[in-house]
Amino acid sequence: MDLSFLVVVVIITALVFDFTNGFHDTANAMATSIATGALRPKVAVAVSAVLNLVGAFLSTAVAKTISSGLVDDTKVTVPIIFGGLVGAILWNLVTWYFGLPSSSSHALFGGLIGATWIAAGSSAVNFATVVQKIIIPAVAAPIVAGVVAMLGTFVAYKITQRARQKSVNDGYKSGQVASASLLSLAHGTGDAQKTMGVITLVLIISGSLAPGSGPPTWVILTAGLAIALGTYFGGWRIIRTMGKGLTDVEAPQGFTAETSSTAVLLASSHLGFPLSTTQVCSGSILGTGVGKRLAQVRWTVAGRMVMAWLFTLPSAAIVGAMAGRIADTGNAGVVIVATLAIVAGGGLYVASRRRPVTPQNVNEYPAPDPIPAPAATTATTV
C-alpha cells in the first residue's frame, strides 16, 4: 500500500485521538465504581479497557460518513481531517488537565466543522444539522439521565432505609460491578468505531481503498488497541471529578447512576435519538446527588463542567480551523502543526505532573479552596 506522508501522519493522529478518547471516557463508566470502592482503581480501568477492546470488535457498523452530515462530506479533504483531529486532541487534553468530563465526539465534530469552514466556506457546514444532532441532544441528555437517576436514587434509599446498612452497601457494590461493566461495553461498541471510520475515510479519500469499503483488519485492531490503552491509562483527574467532585457517590447512588446511564444510552441508540455518553453519565451522577436527600452536590463543579460543554464545539473548531489551514499548505505545514500539537500536549502533561492525580489519590477530592493551604494538601488539589 502506497501511503503519502500526510496520510501516515493523519492515521497516527487519529490513533492518538482514539487514545485520548479512551482515557477521557474511562470516568464515564468507572468513576462511580472507583469512588464507592466497588472496584479497586486499577482493576476498574483494566476491566473497562478489556470491555472497550471487546466492544471494538463486536460492532462492525462503522460510520460511512465522517461527520454524520454536519459538514458537506464531498468537501472534506485529508488536511481538514488532520486539522479536525488536532483540534479534538488538544481540547481533550485541556479538559483532562482541568479534570472536566467533556464529549470526545463533540470535540471531533467541532474540529472538523472549524477546519471545513475555513477550507470550504460556511456553506459547507450544515448548521441546522449541528443544532439537531449536537445542541438539542446535548441539552436533553443530562436532563433525561438526571431525572431518571434522581427518581431511582430516591426510591432506592426509601426502600432500603430500614435495612442493615452493611448488607445494603455490600449488595449495591456487587450490583455496581455488573452495571459498570455493561456501561463500559456499551461505550466500547460505539467509540472505537469513530476512529475506524476516520481512518477508513482517509484511506478512501487518498485512493488506498475503494469507495464504500469497510475498515481493513489492521484498522480495527489498532483503533481497538488505542482506545483500550487510553482507557487503561485512565484519566484519573476526570475520574476524581465524576466520582468525588460532583457529589460524594455512595454505593446505592453509584449503582443507580450506572443503571440509569446504561438505560438512557441503550434506549437512545435503539430509538433513533443518539445522546452523548459523557453528558448522560454526568447527568446521572448529578441526578443521583440530588436524589439522595441531604447529599451535597457541588454546583460550582457542575457549572464548570457545563461551561466546558459549551466551549467544546467552538474551541475545537478554532484550533481545528487553524491546524487545517496550516496543514493545507503542504508537508512543511503538517510538520509544523504536528510539532506544535506535540509541544502543547507535552506541556499539559508536564503541568499535570505538578499536582498529579493517580490511582492512589483518586478518591481524595480536595476541600474547596483551602485558604491558607498547608503544604501537604496543596499537592492533591486539582
Added chain:
Amino acid sequence: MHIHWSALGQVALVSLLFGVGLAILFALGVNAMSRRTVALDEKRQPSIIDTSVAGVCFAACVGAVLYGLYLIIPQFH
C-alpha cells in the same frame, strides 16, 4: 430543521421505565436480602417470603443485564 421530539419522548419514557424500574427491583432485592441476613445472624429461620422476593428481584435484574447484552451486541440481531 426537523427535531424528533417523539423519539426524544420515547427515549425519556423507556429510560424512566427501565432505569427506575431496575432501581426499585434491586432495592427490593437488597432489602429482602438484608432481612434474610439479619434473621440468619439471630439464629432464626429466614422467612420464605424474603428469600423468594430476593430471588425473584435479582433474577429479574440478571434478565435485564442479559437483555442489555442482547441490545449491545449486534451479532444477536
